Amino acid sequence: MNFERIKEKLNILADAAKYDVSCSSSGSKRANKDKGLGDSSGMGICHTYTEDGRCVSLLKILLTNHCIFDCAYCVTRKSNDIKRAAFKVQEVVDLTINFYRRNYIEGLFLSSGIFKNADYTMERLVAVAKKLRLEENFNGYIHLKSIPGASDELMREAGLYADRLSVNIEIPSVKGLKLLAPDKNRADFIKPMEKVKNEIIQYKAEKKIIKNTPIYAPAGQSTQMIIGATNETDAEIMYTSASFYKNFNLKRVYYSGYVPISYDSRLPSIGTEVPMMRENRLYQTDWLLRFYGFDIRELLNKDTPNLDMDIDPKLSWALRNLNLFPIDINKADKHMLARIPGLGMKSVNKIINARRFRKLNWEHLKAIGAAVNRAKYFMTCDSRVYETRDLTAAQIKGLILSNSSSKYRKTLNNQLNLFDTVKPLSV
CATH class of the missing domain: 3.20.20 (TIM Barrel)
Known part of the structure:
Protein backbone atom coordinates (compact mmCIF):
# COMPACT_ATOMS: atom_id res chain seq x y z
CA MET A 1 0.00 0.00 0.00
CA ARG A 30 -3.67 12.82 18.10
CA ALA A 31 0.05 13.09 17.52
CA ASN A 32 2.40 10.10 17.40
CA LYS A 33 4.65 10.18 20.47
CA ASP A 34 7.65 8.04 21.40
CA LYS A 35 7.36 5.91 18.25
CA GLY A 36 3.84 4.81 19.12
CA LEU A 37 1.53 2.92 16.80
CA GLY A 38 -0.06 5.18 14.17
CA ASP A 39 -1.02 8.83 14.21
CA GLN A 224 -29.96 17.74 4.37
CA MET A 225 -30.87 21.05 2.76
CA ILE A 226 -28.58 23.90 1.75
CA ILE A 227 -29.94 27.16 3.12
CA GLY A 228 -29.36 30.52 1.49
CA ALA A 229 -28.04 29.43 -1.92
CA THR A 230 -31.48 30.32 -3.28
CA ASN A 231 -34.04 32.79 -1.97
CA GLU A 232 -36.54 30.46 -0.26
CA THR A 233 -38.26 31.89 2.80
CA ASP A 234 -38.03 30.10 6.14
CA ALA A 235 -41.65 29.06 5.61
CA GLU A 236 -40.79 27.32 2.32
CA ILE A 237 -37.84 25.56 3.95
CA MET A 238 -39.78 24.33 6.97
CA TYR A 239 -42.87 23.33 4.98
CA THR A 240 -40.55 21.12 2.92
CA SER A 241 -39.12 19.64 6.13
CA ALA A 242 -42.55 19.01 7.60
CA SER A 243 -43.59 17.23 4.40
CA PHE A 244 -40.52 14.99 4.43
CA TYR A 245 -40.97 14.11 8.11
CA ARG A 252 -33.59 14.19 11.07
CA VAL A 253 -33.49 17.02 8.59
CA TYR A 254 -30.23 18.98 8.66
CA TYR A 255 -29.93 22.63 7.63
CA SER A 256 -26.61 23.71 6.18
CA GLY A 257 -25.98 27.40 5.61
CA TYR A 258 -24.57 28.00 2.13
CA VAL A 259 -20.84 28.78 2.10
CA PRO A 260 -19.77 30.73 -1.02
CA ILE A 261 -16.99 28.68 -2.61
CA SER A 262 -16.83 29.95 -6.17
CA TYR A 263 -18.30 32.67 -8.36
CA ASP A 264 -21.53 31.96 -10.20
CA SER A 265 -24.07 34.57 -11.24
CA ARG A 266 -26.88 32.36 -9.90
CA LEU A 267 -25.41 32.32 -6.38
CA PRO A 268 -25.04 34.90 -3.59
CA SER A 269 -21.84 36.91 -3.93
CA ILE A 270 -18.57 35.70 -2.46
CA GLY A 271 -18.29 36.72 1.18
CA THR A 272 -22.07 36.60 1.71
CA GLU A 273 -22.45 33.74 4.15
CA VAL A 274 -25.69 32.63 5.73
CA PRO A 275 -25.87 33.87 9.35
CA MET A 276 -25.36 31.08 11.86
CA MET A 277 -28.40 32.41 13.72
CA ARG A 278 -30.64 31.51 10.77
CA GLU A 279 -29.49 27.89 10.95
CA ASN A 280 -30.09 27.96 14.70
CA ARG A 281 -33.65 29.30 14.33
CA LEU A 282 -34.46 26.63 11.72
CA TYR A 283 -33.23 23.88 14.05
CA GLN A 284 -35.30 25.36 16.90
CA THR A 285 -38.38 25.33 14.66
CA ASP A 286 -37.63 21.76 13.63
CA TRP A 287 -37.45 20.81 17.33
CA LEU A 288 -40.83 22.42 18.02
CA LEU A 289 -42.40 20.41 15.21
CA ARG A 290 -40.94 17.09 16.32
CA PHE A 291 -41.12 17.29 20.10
CA TYR A 292 -43.42 20.13 21.20
CA GLY A 293 -46.57 19.39 19.23
CA PHE A 294 -46.53 22.50 17.05
CA ASP A 295 -48.00 22.54 13.57
CA ILE A 296 -45.84 24.24 10.96
CA ARG A 297 -48.73 26.57 10.05
CA GLU A 298 -48.70 28.00 13.57
CA LEU A 299 -45.04 28.99 13.36
CA LEU A 300 -44.69 30.06 9.73
CA ASN A 301 -47.38 31.20 7.31
CA LYS A 302 -48.20 33.94 4.81
CA ASP A 303 -48.25 36.54 7.61
CA THR A 304 -45.00 35.24 9.12
CA PRO A 305 -42.88 33.91 6.23
CA ASN A 306 -39.55 34.25 8.05
CA LEU A 307 -38.32 33.55 11.55
CA ASP A 308 -37.43 36.34 13.97
CA MET A 309 -33.65 36.50 14.36
CA ASP A 310 -33.93 38.33 17.71
CA ILE A 311 -35.96 35.71 19.57
CA ASP A 312 -36.60 31.99 19.35
CA PRO A 313 -39.63 30.69 17.40
CA LYS A 314 -41.61 29.56 20.45
CA LEU A 315 -41.36 32.98 22.09
CA SER A 316 -42.23 34.60 18.76
CA TRP A 317 -45.35 32.43 18.48
CA ALA A 318 -46.38 33.22 22.07
CA LEU A 319 -46.06 36.97 21.51
CA ARG A 320 -48.32 36.68 18.46
CA ASN A 321 -50.88 34.73 20.49
CA LEU A 322 -51.03 36.56 23.83
CA ASN A 323 -54.78 35.89 23.93
CA LEU A 324 -53.96 32.27 24.90
CA PHE A 325 -51.97 33.37 27.95
CA PRO A 326 -51.44 33.36 30.90
CA ILE A 327 -51.57 29.59 31.41
CA ASP A 328 -52.13 28.15 34.90
CA ILE A 329 -49.32 25.62 35.28
CA ASN A 330 -51.25 23.80 38.03
CA LYS A 331 -54.16 23.05 35.68
CA ALA A 332 -52.98 23.14 32.05
CA ASP A 333 -52.44 19.95 30.07
CA LYS A 334 -49.08 18.86 28.68
CA HIS A 335 -49.83 20.28 25.23
CA MET A 336 -50.32 23.81 26.54
CA LEU A 337 -47.49 23.64 29.09
CA ALA A 338 -45.10 22.83 26.24
CA ARG A 339 -46.07 26.11 24.56
CA ILE A 340 -44.92 28.32 27.43
CA PRO A 341 -41.63 30.10 26.55
CA GLY A 342 -38.95 29.10 29.03
CA LEU A 343 -40.29 25.59 29.60
CA GLY A 344 -38.53 22.66 27.95
CA MET A 345 -40.06 19.20 27.79
CA LYS A 346 -38.04 18.04 30.81
CA SER A 347 -39.49 20.89 32.87
CA VAL A 348 -42.98 20.16 31.55
CA ASN A 349 -42.76 16.53 32.66
CA LYS A 350 -41.38 17.54 36.06
CA ILE A 351 -44.27 20.00 36.53
CA ILE A 352 -46.85 17.35 35.69
CA ASN A 353 -45.29 14.90 38.15
CA ALA A 354 -44.75 17.47 40.93
CA ARG A 355 -48.24 19.02 40.88
CA ARG A 356 -49.77 15.63 41.75
CA PHE A 357 -48.57 16.29 45.31
CA ARG A 358 -49.08 20.03 45.75
CA LYS A 359 -49.74 23.31 43.96
CA LEU A 360 -46.56 24.76 42.52
CA ASN A 361 -45.27 28.29 43.07
CA TRP A 362 -42.41 30.28 41.55
CA GLU A 363 -39.81 28.81 43.90
CA HIS A 364 -40.84 25.30 42.90
CA LEU A 365 -40.53 26.27 39.24
CA LYS A 366 -37.04 27.67 39.76
CA ALA A 367 -36.03 24.44 41.50
CA ILE A 368 -37.44 22.43 38.59
CA GLY A 369 -35.21 24.38 36.21
CA ALA A 370 -37.78 26.54 34.40
CA ALA A 371 -36.47 29.79 32.88
CA VAL A 372 -38.73 31.88 35.12
CA ASN A 373 -37.44 35.25 33.85
CA ARG A 374 -38.91 34.34 30.49
CA ALA A 375 -41.85 32.16 31.50
CA LYS A 376 -43.27 34.58 34.07
CA TYR A 377 -45.00 36.68 31.38
CA PHE A 378 -46.96 33.70 30.10
CA MET A 379 -48.13 31.71 33.14
CA THR A 380 -49.60 31.81 36.61
CA CYS A 381 -49.00 29.55 39.56
CA ASP A 382 -49.69 29.39 43.31
CA SER A 383 -48.29 32.87 43.87
CA ARG A 384 -49.23 36.47 43.11
CA VAL A 385 -45.70 37.63 42.23
CA TYR A 386 -45.10 38.70 38.58
CA GLU A 387 -48.84 38.95 37.89
CA THR A 388 -48.64 42.07 35.71
CA ARG A 389 -50.81 41.36 32.68
CA ASP A 390 -51.12 44.71 30.94
CA LEU A 391 -47.90 44.49 28.90
CA THR A 392 -47.96 44.49 25.11
CA ALA A 393 -46.09 41.95 22.99
CA ALA A 394 -43.50 44.60 22.09
CA GLN A 395 -42.95 45.46 25.78
CA ILE A 396 -42.53 41.81 26.76
CA LYS A 397 -40.07 41.23 23.91
CA GLY A 398 -38.09 44.29 24.96
CA LEU A 399 -37.93 43.19 28.61
CA ILE A 400 -36.81 39.67 27.69
CA LEU A 401 -34.16 40.92 25.27
CA SER A 402 -32.95 43.47 27.82
CA ASN A 403 -32.68 40.78 30.47
CA SER A 404 -30.80 38.50 28.08
CA SER A 405 -28.39 41.31 27.17
CA SER A 406 -27.80 42.09 30.85
CA LYS A 407 -26.98 38.45 31.57
CA TYR A 408 -24.58 38.38 28.62
CA ARG A 409 -22.81 41.56 29.79
CA LYS A 410 -22.59 40.26 33.36
CA THR A 411 -21.08 36.95 32.21
CA LEU A 412 -18.58 38.78 29.99
CA ASN A 413 -17.58 41.16 32.81
CA ASN A 414 -17.12 38.24 35.21
CA GLN A 415 -14.86 36.52 32.68
CA LEU A 416 -12.82 39.70 32.17
CA ASN A 417 -12.53 40.26 35.94
CA LEU A 418 -11.40 36.69 36.40
CA PHE A 419 -8.78 37.16 33.68
CA ASP A 420 -7.49 40.32 35.40
CA THR A 421 -7.15 38.62 38.78
CA VAL A 422 -5.34 35.51 37.58
CA LYS A 423 -1.60 35.95 38.06
CA PRO A 424 0.98 33.96 36.10
CA LEU A 425 2.87 31.33 38.07
CA SER A 426 6.41 32.37 38.98
CA VAL A 427 9.12 30.26 37.39
Whole structure:
Protein backbone atom coordinates (compact mmCIF):
# COMPACT_ATOMS: atom_id res chain seq x y z
CA MET A 1 0.00 0.00 0.00
CA ASN A 2 1.32 3.46 -0.94
CA PHE A 3 0.84 5.23 2.39
CA GLU A 4 1.76 8.68 1.08
CA ARG A 5 -0.82 8.39 -1.69
CA ILE A 6 -3.46 7.12 0.75
CA LYS A 7 -2.69 10.04 3.07
CA GLU A 8 -3.06 12.47 0.16
CA LYS A 9 -6.41 10.94 -0.81
CA LEU A 10 -7.57 11.13 2.80
CA ASN A 11 -6.63 14.78 2.99
CA ILE A 12 -8.55 15.63 -0.21
CA LEU A 13 -11.65 13.50 0.36
CA ALA A 14 -12.03 14.27 4.06
CA ASP A 15 -11.86 18.00 3.32
CA ALA A 16 -14.53 17.62 0.61
CA ALA A 17 -16.80 15.76 3.05
CA LYS A 18 -16.85 18.60 5.59
CA TYR A 19 -19.71 20.36 3.76
CA ASP A 20 -22.10 17.54 4.65
CA VAL A 21 -23.47 18.39 8.11
CA SER A 22 -25.79 15.43 8.42
CA CYS A 23 -23.45 14.16 11.05
CA SER A 24 -22.25 16.89 13.41
CA SER A 25 -18.51 17.27 13.16
CA SER A 26 -15.50 18.69 14.91
CA GLY A 27 -11.81 17.99 14.54
CA SER A 28 -9.78 15.41 16.41
CA LYS A 29 -5.99 15.33 16.50
CA ARG A 30 -3.67 12.82 18.10
CA ALA A 31 0.05 13.09 17.52
CA ASN A 32 2.40 10.10 17.40
CA LYS A 33 4.65 10.18 20.47
CA ASP A 34 7.65 8.04 21.40
CA LYS A 35 7.36 5.91 18.25
CA GLY A 36 3.84 4.81 19.12
CA LEU A 37 1.53 2.92 16.80
CA GLY A 38 -0.06 5.18 14.17
CA ASP A 39 -1.02 8.83 14.21
CA SER A 40 -3.96 11.00 13.20
CA SER A 41 -3.74 14.51 11.83
CA GLY A 42 -7.47 14.93 12.33
CA MET A 43 -8.24 14.33 8.67
CA GLY A 44 -11.64 12.72 8.37
CA ILE A 45 -12.33 12.35 12.10
CA CYS A 46 -15.67 13.85 13.13
CA HIS A 47 -18.00 13.62 16.09
CA THR A 48 -21.66 12.79 16.05
CA TYR A 49 -24.07 12.28 18.95
CA THR A 50 -26.48 9.49 19.78
CA GLU A 51 -30.01 10.04 21.12
CA ASP A 52 -28.78 9.49 24.69
CA GLY A 53 -26.10 12.16 24.27
CA ARG A 54 -23.11 9.86 23.79
CA CYS A 55 -20.39 11.21 21.51
CA VAL A 56 -19.31 8.89 18.70
CA SER A 57 -16.21 9.48 16.55
CA LEU A 58 -16.58 8.68 12.85
CA LEU A 59 -14.30 8.50 9.85
CA LYS A 60 -16.04 10.99 7.54
CA ILE A 61 -14.90 10.87 3.92
CA LEU A 62 -16.01 10.83 0.29
CA LEU A 63 -15.38 7.74 -1.82
CA THR A 64 -14.49 10.19 -4.59
CA ASN A 65 -14.82 13.88 -5.39
CA HIS A 66 -15.12 13.19 -9.12
CA CYS A 67 -18.65 14.05 -10.22
CA ILE A 68 -20.59 14.03 -13.48
CA PHE A 69 -22.81 16.91 -12.32
CA ASP A 70 -22.09 20.63 -12.32
CA CYS A 71 -24.25 21.86 -9.41
CA ALA A 72 -23.48 25.55 -8.84
CA TYR A 73 -23.38 25.25 -5.03
CA CYS A 74 -21.10 22.19 -4.80
CA VAL A 75 -17.34 22.24 -4.24
CA THR A 76 -16.99 18.98 -6.23
CA ARG A 77 -18.86 20.27 -9.30
CA LYS A 78 -17.21 18.99 -12.47
CA SER A 79 -16.25 22.49 -13.68
CA ASN A 80 -14.45 23.32 -10.42
CA ASP A 81 -10.67 23.39 -10.74
CA ILE A 82 -9.83 21.29 -7.68
CA LYS A 83 -7.57 18.36 -6.96
CA ARG A 84 -9.44 15.10 -7.60
CA ALA A 85 -9.05 11.72 -5.95
CA ALA A 86 -10.86 8.44 -5.51
CA PHE A 87 -10.55 5.63 -2.99
CA LYS A 88 -10.67 1.99 -3.97
CA VAL A 89 -13.26 -0.03 -2.04
CA GLN A 90 -10.58 -1.98 -0.18
CA GLU A 91 -8.72 1.20 0.76
CA VAL A 92 -11.78 2.55 2.60
CA VAL A 93 -12.25 -0.81 4.33
CA ASP A 94 -8.60 -0.88 5.43
CA LEU A 95 -8.68 2.73 6.63
CA THR A 96 -11.82 2.11 8.68
CA ILE A 97 -10.44 -1.04 10.32
CA ASN A 98 -7.03 0.51 11.02
CA PHE A 99 -8.56 3.65 12.52
CA TYR A 100 -10.96 1.55 14.55
CA ARG A 101 -8.22 -0.69 15.95
CA ARG A 102 -6.29 2.38 17.05
CA ASN A 103 -9.39 3.66 18.84
CA TYR A 104 -9.59 6.78 16.67
CA ILE A 105 -13.12 6.05 15.51
CA GLU A 106 -16.22 4.03 16.30
CA GLY A 107 -17.73 4.08 12.83
CA LEU A 108 -17.79 5.31 9.25
CA PHE A 109 -19.66 8.11 7.45
CA LEU A 110 -19.25 7.52 3.72
CA SER A 111 -20.53 9.76 0.93
CA SER A 112 -19.41 10.29 -2.65
CA GLY A 113 -19.49 12.37 -5.75
CA ILE A 114 -21.30 10.64 -8.59
CA PHE A 115 -18.98 9.12 -11.17
CA LYS A 116 -20.23 7.31 -14.29
CA ASN A 117 -23.80 6.98 -12.95
CA ALA A 118 -25.85 6.58 -9.78
CA ASP A 119 -25.81 2.77 -9.67
CA TYR A 120 -22.08 2.51 -10.36
CA THR A 121 -21.39 4.82 -7.41
CA MET A 122 -23.95 3.31 -5.04
CA GLU A 123 -22.67 -0.19 -5.81
CA ARG A 124 -19.25 0.79 -4.49
CA LEU A 125 -20.62 2.42 -1.37
CA VAL A 126 -22.57 -0.77 -0.63
CA ALA A 127 -19.47 -2.87 -1.35
CA VAL A 128 -17.56 -1.00 1.38
CA ALA A 129 -20.27 -1.62 3.98
CA LYS A 130 -20.71 -5.24 2.88
CA LYS A 131 -16.98 -5.99 3.16
CA LEU A 132 -16.80 -4.37 6.58
CA ARG A 133 -19.74 -6.39 7.89
CA LEU A 134 -19.11 -9.79 6.28
CA GLU A 135 -15.34 -9.98 5.79
CA GLU A 136 -14.08 -7.88 8.71
CA ASN A 137 -16.92 -8.68 11.12
CA PHE A 138 -17.16 -4.95 11.80
CA ASN A 139 -20.01 -4.04 14.14
CA GLY A 140 -19.37 -0.31 14.40
CA TYR A 141 -21.70 2.40 13.15
CA ILE A 142 -21.99 2.87 9.36
CA HIS A 143 -23.78 5.80 7.72
CA LEU A 144 -24.04 5.63 3.92
CA LYS A 145 -25.19 8.40 1.64
CA SER A 146 -27.87 7.21 -0.76
CA ILE A 147 -27.12 8.25 -4.32
CA PRO A 148 -30.10 9.92 -6.05
CA GLY A 149 -31.37 7.69 -8.82
CA ALA A 150 -29.87 4.46 -7.43
CA SER A 151 -31.85 1.28 -8.09
CA ASP A 152 -34.24 -0.27 -5.58
CA GLU A 153 -32.08 -3.40 -5.38
CA LEU A 154 -29.01 -1.43 -4.31
CA MET A 155 -31.00 0.61 -1.80
CA ARG A 156 -32.41 -2.57 -0.28
CA GLU A 157 -28.91 -4.04 0.07
CA ALA A 158 -27.52 -0.79 1.50
CA GLY A 159 -30.00 -0.87 4.39
CA LEU A 160 -28.97 -4.40 5.33
CA TYR A 161 -25.38 -3.33 6.02
CA ALA A 162 -25.67 0.35 7.03
CA ASP A 163 -27.09 1.70 10.29
CA ARG A 164 -28.36 4.88 8.70
CA LEU A 165 -29.03 5.95 5.12
CA SER A 166 -29.47 9.51 3.93
CA VAL A 167 -30.04 11.26 0.64
CA ASN A 168 -29.57 15.02 0.52
CA ILE A 169 -32.39 16.86 -1.24
CA GLU A 170 -29.88 19.72 -1.41
CA ILE A 171 -32.13 22.68 -2.29
CA PRO A 172 -35.47 23.16 -0.46
CA SER A 173 -37.56 23.98 -3.53
CA VAL A 174 -37.95 22.40 -6.96
CA LYS A 175 -37.47 25.78 -8.64
CA GLY A 176 -34.24 26.35 -6.71
CA LEU A 177 -32.90 22.94 -7.71
CA LYS A 178 -33.70 23.63 -11.39
CA LEU A 179 -31.87 26.93 -11.17
CA LEU A 180 -28.66 25.65 -9.57
CA ALA A 181 -28.61 22.00 -10.64
CA PRO A 182 -30.57 21.77 -13.91
CA ASP A 183 -29.25 18.24 -14.61
CA LYS A 184 -30.87 16.91 -11.44
CA ASN A 185 -34.46 15.89 -10.84
CA ARG A 186 -36.24 16.01 -7.47
CA ALA A 187 -37.88 12.65 -8.32
CA ASP A 188 -34.43 11.02 -8.21
CA PHE A 189 -34.07 12.14 -4.59
CA ILE A 190 -37.52 10.91 -3.65
CA LYS A 191 -37.16 7.40 -5.10
CA PRO A 192 -34.46 6.08 -2.70
CA MET A 193 -36.16 7.75 0.29
CA GLU A 194 -39.43 6.04 -0.57
CA LYS A 195 -37.63 2.70 -0.95
CA VAL A 196 -35.90 3.01 2.42
CA LYS A 197 -39.14 3.97 4.17
CA ASN A 198 -40.99 0.98 2.72
CA GLU A 199 -38.17 -1.45 3.50
CA ILE A 200 -38.01 -0.30 7.13
CA ILE A 201 -41.76 -0.86 7.49
CA GLN A 202 -41.59 -4.26 5.79
CA TYR A 203 -38.64 -5.57 7.81
CA LYS A 204 -40.23 -4.44 11.07
CA ALA A 205 -43.43 -6.31 10.16
CA GLU A 206 -41.50 -9.45 9.21
CA LYS A 207 -39.46 -9.37 12.41
CA LYS A 208 -42.66 -9.65 14.46
CA ILE A 209 -43.26 -13.00 12.76
CA ILE A 210 -39.70 -14.25 12.17
CA LYS A 211 -37.43 -13.26 15.05
CA ASN A 212 -34.14 -13.71 13.17
CA THR A 213 -35.16 -11.25 10.44
CA PRO A 214 -32.36 -8.66 10.17
CA ILE A 215 -33.02 -5.06 11.13
CA TYR A 216 -33.07 -2.79 8.09
CA ALA A 217 -31.33 0.60 8.56
CA PRO A 218 -31.84 0.54 12.35
CA ALA A 219 -30.95 4.24 12.70
CA GLY A 220 -33.44 5.22 9.99
CA GLN A 221 -32.82 7.84 7.32
CA SER A 222 -32.13 11.56 7.23
CA THR A 223 -31.62 14.35 4.71
CA GLN A 224 -29.96 17.74 4.37
CA MET A 225 -30.87 21.05 2.76
CA ILE A 226 -28.58 23.90 1.75
CA ILE A 227 -29.94 27.16 3.12
CA GLY A 228 -29.36 30.52 1.49
CA ALA A 229 -28.04 29.43 -1.92
CA THR A 230 -31.48 30.32 -3.28
CA ASN A 231 -34.04 32.79 -1.97
CA GLU A 232 -36.54 30.46 -0.26
CA THR A 233 -38.26 31.89 2.80
CA ASP A 234 -38.03 30.10 6.14
CA ALA A 235 -41.65 29.06 5.61
CA GLU A 236 -40.79 27.32 2.32
CA ILE A 237 -37.84 25.56 3.95
CA MET A 238 -39.78 24.33 6.97
CA TYR A 239 -42.87 23.33 4.98
CA THR A 240 -40.55 21.12 2.92
CA SER A 241 -39.12 19.64 6.13
CA ALA A 242 -42.55 19.01 7.60
CA SER A 243 -43.59 17.23 4.40
CA PHE A 244 -40.52 14.99 4.43
CA TYR A 245 -40.97 14.11 8.11
CA LYS A 246 -44.57 13.16 7.44
CA ASN A 247 -44.12 11.28 4.16
CA PHE A 248 -40.81 9.50 4.73
CA ASN A 249 -40.61 9.05 8.53
CA LEU A 250 -37.23 10.80 8.63
CA LYS A 251 -35.15 10.79 11.79
CA ARG A 252 -33.59 14.19 11.07
CA VAL A 253 -33.49 17.02 8.59
CA TYR A 254 -30.23 18.98 8.66
CA TYR A 255 -29.93 22.63 7.63
CA SER A 256 -26.61 23.71 6.18
CA GLY A 257 -25.98 27.40 5.61
CA TYR A 258 -24.57 28.00 2.13
CA VAL A 259 -20.84 28.78 2.10
CA PRO A 260 -19.77 30.73 -1.02
CA ILE A 261 -16.99 28.68 -2.61
CA SER A 262 -16.83 29.95 -6.17
CA TYR A 263 -18.30 32.67 -8.36
CA ASP A 264 -21.53 31.96 -10.20
CA SER A 265 -24.07 34.57 -11.24
CA ARG A 266 -26.88 32.36 -9.90
CA LEU A 267 -25.41 32.32 -6.38
CA PRO A 268 -25.04 34.90 -3.59
CA SER A 269 -21.84 36.91 -3.93
CA ILE A 270 -18.57 35.70 -2.46
CA GLY A 271 -18.29 36.72 1.18
CA THR A 272 -22.07 36.60 1.71
CA GLU A 273 -22.45 33.74 4.15
CA VAL A 274 -25.69 32.63 5.73
CA PRO A 275 -25.87 33.87 9.35
CA MET A 276 -25.36 31.08 11.86
CA MET A 277 -28.40 32.41 13.72
CA ARG A 278 -30.64 31.51 10.77
CA GLU A 279 -29.49 27.89 10.95
CA ASN A 280 -30.09 27.96 14.70
CA ARG A 281 -33.65 29.30 14.33
CA LEU A 282 -34.46 26.63 11.72
CA TYR A 283 -33.23 23.88 14.05
CA GLN A 284 -35.30 25.36 16.90
CA THR A 285 -38.38 25.33 14.66
CA ASP A 286 -37.63 21.76 13.63
CA TRP A 287 -37.45 20.81 17.33
CA LEU A 288 -40.83 22.42 18.02
CA LEU A 289 -42.40 20.41 15.21
CA ARG A 290 -40.94 17.09 16.32
CA PHE A 291 -41.12 17.29 20.10
CA TYR A 292 -43.42 20.13 21.20
CA GLY A 293 -46.57 19.39 19.23
CA PHE A 294 -46.53 22.50 17.05
CA ASP A 295 -48.00 22.54 13.57
CA ILE A 296 -45.84 24.24 10.96
CA ARG A 297 -48.73 26.57 10.05
CA GLU A 298 -48.70 28.00 13.57
CA LEU A 299 -45.04 28.99 13.36
CA LEU A 300 -44.69 30.06 9.73
CA ASN A 301 -47.38 31.20 7.31
CA LYS A 302 -48.20 33.94 4.81
CA ASP A 303 -48.25 36.54 7.61
CA THR A 304 -45.00 35.24 9.12
CA PRO A 305 -42.88 33.91 6.23
CA ASN A 306 -39.55 34.25 8.05
CA LEU A 307 -38.32 33.55 11.55
CA ASP A 308 -37.43 36.34 13.97
CA MET A 309 -33.65 36.50 14.36
CA ASP A 310 -33.93 38.33 17.71
CA ILE A 311 -35.96 35.71 19.57
CA ASP A 312 -36.60 31.99 19.35
CA PRO A 313 -39.63 30.69 17.40
CA LYS A 314 -41.61 29.56 20.45
CA LEU A 315 -41.36 32.98 22.09
CA SER A 316 -42.23 34.60 18.76
CA TRP A 317 -45.35 32.43 18.48
CA ALA A 318 -46.38 33.22 22.07
CA LEU A 319 -46.06 36.97 21.51
CA ARG A 320 -48.32 36.68 18.46
CA ASN A 321 -50.88 34.73 20.49
CA LEU A 322 -51.03 36.56 23.83
CA ASN A 323 -54.78 35.89 23.93
CA LEU A 324 -53.96 32.27 24.90
CA PHE A 325 -51.97 33.37 27.95
CA PRO A 326 -51.44 33.36 30.90
CA ILE A 327 -51.57 29.59 31.41
CA ASP A 328 -52.13 28.15 34.90
CA ILE A 329 -49.32 25.62 35.28
CA ASN A 330 -51.25 23.80 38.03
CA LYS A 331 -54.16 23.05 35.68
CA ALA A 332 -52.98 23.14 32.05
CA ASP A 333 -52.44 19.95 30.07
CA LYS A 334 -49.08 18.86 28.68
CA HIS A 335 -49.83 20.28 25.23
CA MET A 336 -50.32 23.81 26.54
CA LEU A 337 -47.49 23.64 29.09
CA ALA A 338 -45.10 22.83 26.24
CA ARG A 339 -46.07 26.11 24.56
CA ILE A 340 -44.92 28.32 27.43
CA PRO A 341 -41.63 30.10 26.55
CA GLY A 342 -38.95 29.10 29.03
CA LEU A 343 -40.29 25.59 29.60
CA GLY A 344 -38.53 22.66 27.95
CA MET A 345 -40.06 19.20 27.79
CA LYS A 346 -38.04 18.04 30.81
CA SER A 347 -39.49 20.89 32.87
CA VAL A 348 -42.98 20.16 31.55
CA ASN A 349 -42.76 16.53 32.66
CA LYS A 350 -41.38 17.54 36.06
CA ILE A 351 -44.27 20.00 36.53
CA ILE A 352 -46.85 17.35 35.69
CA ASN A 353 -45.29 14.90 38.15
CA ALA A 354 -44.75 17.47 40.93
CA ARG A 355 -48.24 19.02 40.88
CA ARG A 356 -49.77 15.63 41.75
CA PHE A 357 -48.57 16.29 45.31
CA ARG A 358 -49.08 20.03 45.75
CA LYS A 359 -49.74 23.31 43.96
CA LEU A 360 -46.56 24.76 42.52
CA ASN A 361 -45.27 28.29 43.07
CA TRP A 362 -42.41 30.28 41.55
CA GLU A 363 -39.81 28.81 43.90
CA HIS A 364 -40.84 25.30 42.90
CA LEU A 365 -40.53 26.27 39.24
CA LYS A 366 -37.04 27.67 39.76
CA ALA A 367 -36.03 24.44 41.50
CA ILE A 368 -37.44 22.43 38.59
CA GLY A 369 -35.21 24.38 36.21
CA ALA A 370 -37.78 26.54 34.40
CA ALA A 371 -36.47 29.79 32.88
CA VAL A 372 -38.73 31.88 35.12
CA ASN A 373 -37.44 35.25 33.85
CA ARG A 374 -38.91 34.34 30.49
CA ALA A 375 -41.85 32.16 31.50
CA LYS A 376 -43.27 34.58 34.07
CA TYR A 377 -45.00 36.68 31.38
CA PHE A 378 -46.96 33.70 30.10
CA MET A 379 -48.13 31.71 33.14
CA THR A 380 -49.60 31.81 36.61
CA CYS A 381 -49.00 29.55 39.56
CA ASP A 382 -49.69 29.39 43.31
CA SER A 383 -48.29 32.87 43.87
CA ARG A 384 -49.23 36.47 43.11
CA VAL A 385 -45.70 37.63 42.23
CA TYR A 386 -45.10 38.70 38.58
CA GLU A 387 -48.84 38.95 37.89
CA THR A 388 -48.64 42.07 35.71
CA ARG A 389 -50.81 41.36 32.68
CA ASP A 390 -51.12 44.71 30.94
CA LEU A 391 -47.90 44.49 28.90
CA THR A 392 -47.96 44.49 25.11
CA ALA A 393 -46.09 41.95 22.99
CA ALA A 394 -43.50 44.60 22.09
CA GLN A 395 -42.95 45.46 25.78
CA ILE A 396 -42.53 41.81 26.76
CA LYS A 397 -40.07 41.23 23.91
CA GLY A 398 -38.09 44.29 24.96
CA LEU A 399 -37.93 43.19 28.61
CA ILE A 400 -36.81 39.67 27.69
CA LEU A 401 -34.16 40.92 25.27
CA SER A 402 -32.95 43.47 27.82
CA ASN A 403 -32.68 40.78 30.47
CA SER A 404 -30.80 38.50 28.08
CA SER A 405 -28.39 41.31 27.17
CA SER A 406 -27.80 42.09 30.85
CA LYS A 407 -26.98 38.45 31.57
CA TYR A 408 -24.58 38.38 28.62
CA ARG A 409 -22.81 41.56 29.79
CA LYS A 410 -22.59 40.26 33.36
CA THR A 411 -21.08 36.95 32.21
CA LEU A 412 -18.58 38.78 29.99
CA ASN A 413 -17.58 41.16 32.81
CA ASN A 414 -17.12 38.24 35.21
CA GLN A 415 -14.86 36.52 32.68
CA LEU A 416 -12.82 39.70 32.17
CA ASN A 417 -12.53 40.26 35.94
CA LEU A 418 -11.40 36.69 36.40
CA PHE A 419 -8.78 37.16 33.68
CA ASP A 420 -7.49 40.32 35.40
CA THR A 421 -7.15 38.62 38.78
CA VAL A 422 -5.34 35.51 37.58
CA LYS A 423 -1.60 35.95 38.06
CA PRO A 424 0.98 33.96 36.10
CA LEU A 425 2.87 31.33 38.07
CA SER A 426 6.41 32.37 38.98
CA VAL A 427 9.12 30.26 37.39
